[in-house]
Structure formats: C-alpha cells, structure tokens
Amino acid sequence: MSFPQNMMNILKERIIKNKYIPTDHKKPLPTQARFLCNMKEEVLFGGQAGGGKSDALLMAALMFVDYPDYQALLFRRTFRDLDLPGAIMNRSHEWLNNTDAQWSEKKKRWTFPSGATLTFGHLQFEKDKYSYQGAELHFIGFDELTQFTESQYTYLHSRLRKGADNPIPLRMRAGSNPGGIGHGWVKERFISENSNLDYIPSNYTENKYLNIEEYGRQLDKLPRAERLQLKYGNWDLLLEDGLLITRSEAEAHIVTDYPYTKEETLLNLVSVDLAGEGKDKTALISLNKTSNGLYLADTQQLQDSKIEARVLAFIQKQIDLYNTYGVVFELEPGSNSEYSYRYWKNLIQSQFPNLLIYKMRPTKSKFERTRLTVKYMNLNQLFFVERKERQADKELDVTTLINQLMYVNPDPEVMKQHPSPDLLDALNQGVYYMDQWTTSKRKNVRRINYRKKK
CATH class of the missing domain: 3.30.420.240 (Nucleotidyltransferase; domain 5)
Incomplete structure (x- = not known):
C-alpha cells in the first residue's frame, strides 16, 4: 500500500530509521501508519480487537527518543494489566532488552542514551492520577482507554506540555475497543458526530501477525454484544443490548x-x-x-x-x-x-x-x-x-x-x-x-x- 509523501517522510525518519523499533515492525499496518503519522494532539486508534493497537502505541511512544528532553508515559489501568505476558510493558522488553536503552525496575522506566525516557504507569484508583501532578510530558498513551475514567484522562492531558522553542510534538494517544467503564465518554469524545477529534478504526483482518481465520472464529464464540464490539468495532451497543442477551x-x-x-x-x-x-x-x-x-x-x-x-x-x-x-x-x-x-x-x-x-x-x-x-x-x-x-x-x-x-x-x-x-x-x-x-x-x-x- 502506498502512502502520501508526507506520511512516507515521517515513517522513514521516525519508524524505519528508529533502531528501537524491531525490523518486523518497520513496515506498520496501513491503519497503524495513519495513526503514527498523525501529528494532531489527540488521536484514538481502535474498535476491532487484534488490530495492533498496543504495538502502535509502543511505536508511537518511541518515535522521538533521540531528543534529549523527550519524556513519554504509557498507561494501563492496573499494574497487573501492564505486567501480563504479551502486554505493552512486557512487549517493550522484547523490543529493547538487547539495545543500549537502560531499564529501571523500580521506576518502570527505559532511559535512552539521549536522556529521553519512556515510563510505564497505572491508574488503578481515581486518586492515582495525582501521582503525576508535577509531570511535564511530550507523549501520553492509554492502552485500552475505555477502562479509564474521563477525569483520569483529562487530568493527565493537562500534564502534556513543553517549552516554546521545543520542536517535539505534543501527543495524547489512545487505543481501545468498545465496552468498559469508559465506553460512554470515549464514544462521545472521539466517535460521536459532534467530535472534532481523529478516530482511526483498527482492523484485525489486515494484521499480518495473526492467523486471521482462526482469530475470527474465536471472536465468533463471544456473546453477541461482545462479538459485535470486538470483531466489528461497534460502539453503539452498550445498554441497548446486554452482554449476554439482546x-x-x-x-x-x-x-x-x-x-x-x-x-x-x-x-x-x-x-x-x-x-x-x-x-x-x-x-x-x-x-x-x-x-x-x-x-x-x-x-x-x-x-x-x-x-x-x-x-x-x-x-x-x-x-x-x-x-x-x-x-x-x-x-x-x-x-x-x-x-x-x-x-x-x-x-x-x-x-x-x-x-x-x-x-x-x-x-x-x-x-x-x-x-x-x-x-x-x-x-x-x-x-x-x-x-x-x-x-x-x-x-x-x-x-x-x-x-x-x-x-x-x-x-x-x-x-x-x-x-x-x-x-x-x-x-x-x-x-x-x-x-x-x-x-x-x-x-x-x-x-x-x-x-x-x-
């Protein structure tokens, strides 16, 4: 698939030449590429399960680690969610363990030779957002945004800031499927007709890392509402239909x-x-x-x-x-x-x-x-x-x-x-x-x- 020249330039400089992104991810999926090359402040990537949302968030977080003062922060709702095998923090170790980036187990943070950092955090309780009260961040990513409250998201958004002459773009990024405690506000903020923010639908059928037919069959085993949400990315089901019966x-x-x-x-x-x-x-x-x-x-x-x-x-x-x-x-x-x-x-x-x-x-x-x-x-x-x-x-x-x-x-x-x-x-x-x-x-x-x- 060919991309416009401006997207190709971003992909070349920030993904292909980025030594911290594994070789097999240097050619992102089409929807991932649209997500990565979008330099607007807020973007949501999601809908269908299996569309490569977590990989896209990790790639997005690593795009500017060559800048000395760059600070990125990636969230899951709980530490357990962060630390699961295959989850986003675990995946960062697969990508970065054999590089010159240094890991701090205490701080859950990668530090790069430039001085840039990528930190992993969680917001299990509402009050946990205040742990980041003094933070100044260039990138904040939420993995499974519908698991968070709106006030957690908006409070962390206020931590996104930089100096007047800093060339690093400020980016608030999220990946999510429909459903969860935050379904309503995420839909209203990103999906509704009144939203002026960018929403990029994910598509598991373009994910070359999946056995697509087998994955589709597994999704078909879900109850109807969950199947429509996760297989088809449907945001319109929350209370009109239940998770077990319509x-x-x-x-x-x-x-x-x-x-x-x-x-x-x-x-x-x-x-x-x-x-x-x-x-x-x-x-x-x-x-x-x-x-x-x-x-x-x-x-x-x-x-x-x-x-x-x-x-x-x-x-x-x-x-x-x-x-x-x-x-x-x-x-x-x-x-x-x-x-x-x-x-x-x-x-x-x-x-x-x-x-x-x-x-x-x-x-x-x-x-x-x-x-x-x-x-x-x-x-x-x-x-x-x-x-x-x-x-x-x-x-x-x-x-x-x-x-x-x-x-x-x-x-x-x-x-x-x-x-x-x-x-x-x-x-x-x-x-x-x-x-x-x-x-x-x-x-x-x-x-x-x-x-x-x-």
Whole structure:
C-alpha cells in the first residue's frame, strides 16, 4: 500500500530509521501508519480487537527518543494489566532488552542514551492520577482507554506540555475497543458526530501477525454484544443490548398470561434477595416449574424498613395460587446476613410451618450467575408473566428485570454505575435452585420433591 509523501517522510525518519523499533515492525499496518503519522494532539486508534493497537502505541511512544528532553508515559489501568505476558510493558522488553536503552525496575522506566525516557504507569484508583501532578510530558498513551475514567484522562492531558522553542510534538494517544467503564465518554469524545477529534478504526483482518481465520472464529464464540464490539468495532451497543442477551431476545420471553392451572404447576418457589445498604431493595420473585419450562409468575420490590407484613402477604398469595413448596434466601458474606436469614426463617415458619426455607451463598459474580438464567432463555425454557392488568403499573417489575439483564456486567466498576440488580439476583438464585432440583446435584436440594405436606 502506498502512502502520501508526507506520511512516507515521517515513517522513514521516525519508524524505519528508529533502531528501537524491531525490523518486523518497520513496515506498520496501513491503519497503524495513519495513526503514527498523525501529528494532531489527540488521536484514538481502535474498535476491532487484534488490530495492533498496543504495538502502535509502543511505536508511537518511541518515535522521538533521540531528543534529549523527550519524556513519554504509557498507561494501563492496573499494574497487573501492564505486567501480563504479551502486554505493552512486557512487549517493550522484547523490543529493547538487547539495545543500549537502560531499564529501571523500580521506576518502570527505559532511559535512552539521549536522556529521553519512556515510563510505564497505572491508574488503578481515581486518586492515582495525582501521582503525576508535577509531570511535564511530550507523549501520553492509554492502552485500552475505555477502562479509564474521563477525569483520569483529562487530568493527565493537562500534564502534556513543553517549552516554546521545543520542536517535539505534543501527543495524547489512545487505543481501545468498545465496552468498559469508559465506553460512554470515549464514544462521545472521539466517535460521536459532534467530535472534532481523529478516530482511526483498527482492523484485525489486515494484521499480518495473526492467523486471521482462526482469530475470527474465536471472536465468533463471544456473546453477541461482545462479538459485535470486538470483531466489528461497534460502539453503539452498550445498554441497548446486554452482554449476554439482546433486549429484543429478552422481551420475546414476556407472556401476558400464565397458561397452567394450580394443579398443572409442578413446583413453585419464592426467591428472596434481601436489601443491603444504601438504595438496595428487597426483591421477591415467584418462579414456577412446569412441563414447558420455568415461568416467572410474580415479582415485587420493597424498600421500606418495615416489610415483614408485605413479604408474608406475597408468600401467602403464591401459596393460594400455586401451592408454594419453599422459600430460598441469598446470604451475602458476613455474620449479619446469617442473623437476618435466621430472623426471616423463624418469621416465615411461624406463619407457614409447612414451608421449607433454604439459604444460598453465592460463589460467583452476578454476571456469571446470570449465564444460567440466559441459558434457560436461549433454550426457550424461561418466560416472564406480565399480566395485562399490571401493564400500566409504574413499577412494573418485568420491565425493571429486563433492564437489569441489559446492564449486568463482569466489571464491578461498570456495575457501580447502575442500581443494584436485586430482581435479577432473586431470579438467578431461583433458576439455579430449580436447575439443581431438576438435576439433583445437591443433597439439600434433593429434599424438594413431590411429597405432600402434612
């Protein structure tokens, strides 16, 4: 591929003649070349996974190390991200270990014979940005920008400065895929129609260092939203679709009536997710097992401090409709959770002595627990009953549940941006219990059977 003469001049002087850039990288990929030759102050390179973003950032950081006062800084969000095999700091050692650049393990810094430096840093916590308060930098690079907050990026941008007569260009560079806690602000800053900054889309299909067909097949194994983000560089998916299921796919499981009689309902279980601190709500769901799968028959969310009567009323309603067999509680870590469970167990059994009361301790993240729920949906074995008489309800809980399915995320920082998914937590533990009852994998679950209550 041929480039304009001005790009060829930059590539020749700053890449091809640069002894710190390995020979096999002296002919960058076309999109990398556009990124490297762009001398505007801010540029984002990214979109598709596998497009050579980290290599491009490292090359960009090394372009002016022949200038004595040149200072470059490359960031990942955590030190672990920096230090992983194949990550950008590890890669710098592959490139520079056999050169005259000197490495300081304490400072995580390469120093070149000219006096120029390339430092690696991380911003795991918001306050870490202040560690660079006095810095004066010519180049700042963010690897996986959507893992950072906007305030971290803008604060470090203020550290980009130089003297009036200094010929080194000031460059703020970033590489990133869609998704992550910073998706919204990165999209707004670089991708939106209102942005006047340069965004260069990456393309894994031009990466000569990849087995392109095999890499594409691996990306095809991802959930739909992640696949669209990483394989196709789609920035428009964040909350319209979830990472595990799309909104339209989830809404296809809403039914307006429960199609089975009380006698035809094989099992009814009430699942309770007790409120924690802050704005959490106590969530109750009623889950029915039928010959056609599971039906979420009823839901309720409570935030009052005195909720005992309403919880008991909810359970009584399910007993009247479906002949409820048991109630399951989720126990969060800590002694208070155990105390709360004992309190509720005694209260419920004082009113309903024949009900079995169970407790569960979650061993996986909310995101991982949701996978089983989505599996049942994908098998067309889980449905949400939204009765016609409740469709005008301002607190319609099926709609809330669908929203929670959309924003559940493996990244705890992303989850902090949304209300606690209480209904989804209750549903997940109910589905898990029904699944275990069906497969009889746990001894305490085997106690659930069709035997009649006394």
